[in-house]
Structures are given as C-alpha cells and as structure tokens.
Amino acid sequence: MAAVLEPYIYDGGMYKHGLILELLEDLGGYLIQAIPAASEVTLIMLIPEKDVHLVEALSTKLLGKLKKSPLTGTEIAVVSPTLAYHHLPHSACDVAEYLRRGGANTNMIGLARGMGRRVALSADYERKLINEHDIALFSFGTFSDCIINKKPKLFEGIEIPIVVTGGPDIKTEDIPNANMYIGGIGRVSHRLRKEPELEGLDTMNEMVSEMVDRVREEIAKDPLVVLPVRIMKEIKDQIPEIEHVLTPAPITIQLDGLRVKLPYDEFHERVENIEFDEGLTLSEVAKVMPSKMKNYILIKVQRKSEIGFVI
Amino acid sequence: MALETFVVESTISEEAEHYKQIVSDGLTDLVLVRSIDKIKVVITPEETLFQMVIVLRGGLAPIKISDFAQAGVGTFGESEVVIDIENEAYLPQLLVALWAKYGRINVHQPERKTVSVSCEYPLKEVPLIEEMVVEDPQRTLQSRLIDLAIRATPEGFRVRYHSLNGNHFIFVATEDIMKKEWIEQAHKMLDELLGGEPSGSSS
Numbered sequence: 001m002a003a004v005l006e007p008y009i010y011d012g013g014m015y016k017h018g019l020i021l022e023l024l025e026d027l028g029g030y031l032i033q034a035i036p037a038a039s040e041v042t043l044i045m046l047i048p049e050k051d052v053h054l055v056e057a058l059s060t061k062l063l064g065k066l067k068k069s070p071l072t073g074t075e076i077a078v079v080s081p082t083l084a085y086h087h088l089p090h091s092a093c094d095v096a097e098y099l100r101r102g103g104a105n106t107n108m109i110g111l112a113r114g115m116g117r118r119v120a121l122s123a124d125y126e127r128k129l130i131n132e133h134d135i136a137l138f139s140f141g142t143f144s145d146c147i148i149n150k151k152p153k154l155f156e157g158i159e160i161p162i163v164v165t166g167g168p169d170i171k172t173e174d175i176p177n178a179n180m181y182i183g184g185i186g187r188v189s190h191r192l193r194k195e196p197e198l199e200g201l202d203t204m205n206e207m208v209s210e211m212v213d214r215v216r217e218e219i220a221k222d223p224l225v226v227l228p229v230r231i232m233k234e235i236k237d238q239i240p241e242i243e244h245v246l247t248p249a250p251i252t253i254q255l256d257g258l259r260v261k262l263p264y265d266e267f268h269e270r271v272e273n274i275e276f277d278e279g280l281t282l283s284e285v286a287k288v289m290p291s292k293m294k295n296y297i298l299i300k301v302q303r304k305s306e307i308g309f310v311i
Numbered sequence: 312m313a314l315e316t317f318v319v320e321s322t323i324s325e326e327a328e329h330y331k332q333i334v335s336d337g338l339t340d341l342v343l344v345r346s347i348d349k350i351k352v353v354i355t356p357e358e359t360l361f362q363m364v365i366v367l368r369g370g371l372a373p374i375k376i377s378d379f380a381q382a383g384v385g386t387f388g389e390s391e392v393v394i395d396i397e398n399e400a401y402l403p404q405l406l407v408a409l410w411a412k413y414g415r416i417n418v419h420q421p422e423r424k425t426v427s428v429s430c431e432y433p434l435k436e437v438p439l440i441e442e443m444v445v446e447d448p449q450r451t452l453q454s455r456l457i458d459l460a461i462r463a464t465p466e467g468f469r470v471r472y473h474s475l476n477g478n479h480f481i482f483v484a485t486e487d488i489m490k491k492e493w494i495e496q497a498h499k500m501l502d503e504l505l506g507g508e509p510s511g512s513s514s
Contacts, residue, residue, distance in 0.1 A: 082466045086458070116467020116486050117359050141465070142329045143356040145322070167329050186329055189336040189462065 005029065005046040005229070007072030008055070009103055012064020014041050023058055027051045030229040032072060033105075033249050044072055044103055046229055069103030070209035073228070073253040076106045077133040081120060081140070081154065083110025091185055092139035094192040095165060098201040099137070099208065105252045107133065107293070117150040127157040129292040134255045135211060138178075140166040141187035152176045161211055165204060182207050215255055224301040225285040226276065226311050228258045231299065234274050234282075235260060239267065257286065257300040264290040264297050271297055278311045285311070316349040316504065322357060330354060337462045341455045346371065346448075348478075349504050352463065359486040360493055361464050364501040365456065367478040371448040374401060376408075377441040384433045392433045392440055394426045404445040412443070456480055472497075479505075 010020060014036060020043060024031060027048050035042040047055050059066040076099055080092040096106040109130060113121050130136050136158055140147050147166045155162055155177040164178045167186020175181055184200035185192075192201060232251045235242055242250050245261050252259040260271060268290070272283035282288065282299070285307060291298035304310050319334060321327035334352055338344050349366040376382065379398040385391040396402060409418045409428060417429040430436050453475065460473065460482040468484035472494050475481075481497045483489065 084466055086462050087466065116465070116469075117356075118486055119467055142326050142333075143321070143323075143354075144326065145356040168323070168326060187333060189333050189340070 004049040005227075006049050006052055007069050007103055008045055008047050008052070008066055009069040009072070010041075010043040010045065010055075010059055010064055010066050012041065012059060012062055014039050016062055017041050017043065017064075019062070020055065020058060020064075023055060027054065029055075030233060032229065032232070032253055035248065044069065046072065071099060071205070071212060072103035073255065074104045074134045074212050075132075075252050075254045075259065076104045076208070077109050077130045077136045078106050079109045079111065079114075079130060079136055079138045079154075081111055081114030081116075081138075081151070083108070084115075087187075087189060089189070089191055090139070091165075091188050091192060094201065095137065095139050095185060095204065098205060102205045102209065104208075105249050111154070114154055117146055120151060120154060122154050122157070124157075125292065131157075131159050132259070132292060132298055133160060134215060135161050135163060135208065137163045137165065137208070139185070140164060142167040144168040144170055148174050152178065161215060163208060163211055180207060180211055212255070219256060222303045222305050223310055224256060225304060225307050225309070226301060228253045228256070228299075228301060230276075231258060231274070231282065231286070231301070234276065235271065238274050239270055241267070257298065259291055259293070260297040260299065261294075262297055263295045265295070268297055271299070276311060280311065314344065314347060314350060316351065318350070319352045319354070321354045326356075327354070334459075334463045337459045340462075341459050343452075343455055343459060346452050346455075351500055351504055353500065354465075359468065361468050361482075361484040362493065362497045362500065363460060363463065363480075363482040364497055364504055365480040365482075366501070366504055367452070367456075367480065369478045371452065373444045374404075374446045374448070375441065376405065376443045376445060380405070382437050382440045384437060385427060390429065390431060390433055392428045392430060392436050394428070394440065396424045396426065399424065401445050408443055408445045460484075 021031060024045055024047065029045055029047040031043060031045045033044040056066050078092050078096040080090055083090060092108060096108050099106050109126065111122050111126055113119065138154065140151055147164065147170060152175055161179045162177065163180045163182065164175055165182045165185040167183065169183040170181055172178055172181040182204045185204060192198065232253060235251060242262060247261050250261050268288055272281065272288045274282040286299050286301045289298050319327045319331040321330060338347065346368055347365055348368045351364050353362045376394065379401050380394050380396045382392055382394045385393040405426065406418065409426065413428050413430060419427045421427060464484045467486050470485050470487065470489050472483040472489055473481065479501055481501055483493050483497050485493070
C-alpha cells in the first residue's frame with residue numbers, strides 16, 4: 001500500500017538545503033520542482049503524511065519555512081480573453097502568480113479573438129490546448145452583463161472544470177457552464193497590491209484548492225494506475241537528457257498525467273518504453289501523445305477500470 | 312486628484328466605480344492629470360457602447376530654451392555659445408534639438424549643467440538659441456490622449472469615432488455599427504460638461 005503523500009513548499013536559504021532533499025529521498029517523498037533564486041531556494045515537494053514532522057523539524061533547524069501547498073501537482077490554464085500590451089499589467093498576471101505561490105504550475109493563455117462581446121470566440125487549437133490542463137481559470141472583467149450573457153461562449157468545447165474570476169459579485173449558477181465563480185478580481189490596470197485585492201487573491205487560492213480537491217476525489221473513485229510523480233521519477237532516472245531542459249518545470253505534474261518538455265518526435269519512443277520495477281512499460285499504463293504546447297510530450301495516465309490493476 | 316469633474320457612469324453603479332479606477336490608472340500612467348480639466352465616461356455594456364468626453368486645460372505653451380536656461384557668448388577667443396541650464400528636466404530634448412541644428416560635433420557638454428555650441432558668429436546665434444522650441448506639450452498631449460482612450464476602452468470595441476477640437480476631446484467606441492445618435496449623445500455630454508457653452512464641433 002502506497003503511503004499518502006502531502007504537498008508542501010519549503011522556502012529557505014540555499015545553504016544546506018541538500019539535507020532536505022536527502023531526507024526527502026530517504027522518506028520516499030518526491031521533489032516536484034526546485035526553484036533557486038540567488039541565495040534562496042523554493043522546493044515544491046510531496047512528503048509522506050506520517051513523516052512530515054521530520055521534514056518540519058529539519059526546516060526549522062535550517063531557518064526555513066515549510067508550508068502546505070494544496071495546489072501542488074496541478075497544471076492550471078489561466079485564460080484571458082486578451083493579453084494586449086496596452087492593457088498591461090493584466091490582472092491575469094497576478095492571478096497566475098498567486099496560483100503559483102499555492103504550488104500550482106500555471107500557463108497563461110491569451111486568446112487571439114477572445115475580446116469583445118458579440119465578436120468573442122475561441123479557436124479549435126486554443127480549446128485543445130486548454131483541455132490539456134487540469135483546470136481552466138478564465139479571467140474576466142468588470143461588467144456582470146458581459147460575464148453572464150456574452151463571455152460564456154468561450155467555454156464551449158472546454159471539457160475540464162471551469163473557474164471564472166471577475167469584478168462583480170455574481171452567483172456561480174448565473175454563469176452558464178461555469179463550475180465556480182470568484183468575484184473581486186476584475187480588470188485593473190495596476191498590480192494587485194492593496195489589502196482587499198490581496199484578500200481576493202487569497203480567497204481565489206482557497207476556492208481553486210477546493211476545486212482541485214473535488215477533481216482529486218473524482219479521480220480517487222477510479223484511481224490512476226500509477227502516480228504521475230512516480231512517472232516523473234522514472235523519467236528523470238531513465239532519460240538523462242531531461243536534465244538539460246532549461247524550462248522552469250521540465251516535467252510538469254498534472255492531476256491525471258504529466259507534460260514532458262522534450263521534443264515528441266525524438267523522445268516519444270523512449271518515454272513510451274520507460275520501465276517500472278513491476279515489469280510494465282509506460283505505454284501499457286498511460287497514453288503518450290504529442291502536446292499542443294510547442295512540440296512537447298503529453299502523458300495521460302490510465303485508470304484502474306481500464307487496466308484492471310494499480311501498481 | 313486635481314480634476315474638476317471626473318465622472319464614470321454605467322448601468323450598475325458599483326461597476327462604474329470599478330471602471331473609474333481603470334481610467335484613473337490610465338490618467339496616472341500617462342501623466343495626464345494636470346492637463347485635463349473635466350472628464351466624463353459613460354459605459355453601456357448592454358449596448359456595447361463606450362463614450363468618453365474630455366475637456367483639456369488650455370494654455371500649454373511650447374517650451375523654449377530661454378524658459379529653463381540662459382544662453383550667452385563663451386569665453387573671449389572661443390567662438391561658442393554657452394548655455395547654462397537651470398532646470399535639467401528638458402536637457403535630453405535640448406541636446407536633441409541642438410544636435411539637429413548644429414551637428415553632434417559642435418555640441419559639447421563640459422559639465423552637468425553646461426552645454427556649449429561651437430559656431431562661427433556666437434553673438435548672432437545667442438538670440439536664435441534662446442528662442443528655440445525644444446518641446447511642444449500640446450503635441451505630446453494629443454498622442455497621450457489617444458493612448459488613454461485606447462487603454463480605457465474595452466478591448467473588443469474596435470469601431471471608433473473621435474474628435475479633437477481645440478480643448479475638447481470626444482471618443483465613442485463600440486463593437487457594432489456606429490450609430491449617429493451615440494455620437495450626438497457624446498456631443499451633448501460635452502455640452503453639459505461645459506455648462507451650456509457650445510462645443511464648437513465641426514461634425
């Protein structure tokens with residue numbers, strides 16, 4: 001029986017942070033992402049539930065901070081109807097940044113023709129790209145009339161849970177096809193720094209975490225054959241080229257899969273042939289396909305009901 | 312804020328309040344607060360309509376070199392004009408203007424607040440240099456005003472009408488076919504803003 005893993009973020013100095021990584025490895029946890037910044041380092045990791053206190057004790061000793069990050073292991077699409085430069089800074093930038101602090105990996109997607117009321121629309125390519133994520137967060141503006149009556153047509157063809165942010169206070173039920181609405185974050189043309197704005201972002205993180213929990217529960221009913229983090233570890237061990245990928249998250253974990261930032265044509269066979277200790281290869285337990293994002297590889301793990309067992 | 316009137320109206324008043332912040336950010340970013348006297352914005356999302364009228368503060372005179380510096384003939388024996396700068400704010404524009412007229416090779420800046428220009432007849436050049444215009448605020452104001460209009464309008468409203476008549480600026484934007492009455496409405500808004508004075512519009 002696999003241990004229950006809890007997501008945590010460690011913020012601390014670079015000095016001796018290797019001790020945390022060693023401890024994590026000994027405990028059987030996983031490092032999802034390490035973000036070094038000058039003399040500081042941020043570690044996003046999954047720790048076995050029973051051993052969290054050990055990591056906590058060590059991080060206190062190193063004068064770092066360990067905090068829970070409920071959004072870890074999710075890839076969220078922050079969709080804005082427009083990312084035009086004369087409207088910078090967009091509130092969607094702050095939204096994406098705040099979700100990242102919660103541990104999520106976010107991708108900002110600015111629709112080519114998403115602006116306006118009657119003329120707003122999304123392209124097939126954009127919909128497919130959004131559907132590769134776990135959750136789509138649409139960042140809308142100030143007017144309730146637009147959010148309720150006009151913008152929901154951008155949700156057509158989106159199969160993942162839809163979270164909407166906007167300025168006014170609206171009930172989720174009033175917005176067709178949205179799964180959650182978060183008010184108080186509308187269109188602004190300054191960075192969100194004031195207290196009520198930051199409170200709005202805090203509420204957003206809480207509500208998105210709720211949404212992530214809902215998806216996790218849904219997955220738990222028909223569990224994944226193998227945990228995405230385990231695939232990540234095997235990729236790191238078996239495809240050393242991943243170490244040379246310079247993007248911030250070379251392997252991005254999703255709730256039901258992962259995105260590997262290696263060229264599909266060159267690497268998909270090696271990814272498909274990744275072996276597990278149980279004697280299975282990855283292609284037997286997951287679908288490996290080209291991603292709509294650049295020429296990356298997208299892996300979606302199959303469910304127990306499809307394969308018949310869990311490893 | 313130093314504006315005499317700053318009104319933003321919409322169907323729902325809270326949303327108008329929120330939108331006011333967007334316009335206000337635009338004004339601050341583009342340093343327009345001091346140049347604008349009155350501003351009124353009406354947004355009707357149901358009709359996809361954005362109307363904005365602005366009354367500018369007039370009397371922004373062009374900046375001449377004599378406004379911020381003193382020009383005089385340099386030391387005896389050197390054929391040059393020496394400009395002593397009192398306000399450094401216009402130094403970049405000053406250098407650009409001098410380079411254009413006298414050539415880079417003839418313009419020197421021996422120290423921070425002194426610029427010298429080598430020329431054949433310094434005595435003749437001094438009054439010319441004093442009268443040189445280095446910046447015309449009215450011209451940069453226009454481009455900033457257009458920038459404000461584009462920033463404040465919702466992105467999708469691509470069908471636009473604008474008129475700048477003296478100190479009166481009218482901007483109407485929509486997504487559908489522009490209706491004549493919307494433009495007339497905007498002209499009326501301007502009249503109200505001016506307190507009954509005719510807007511002097513040519514359209």
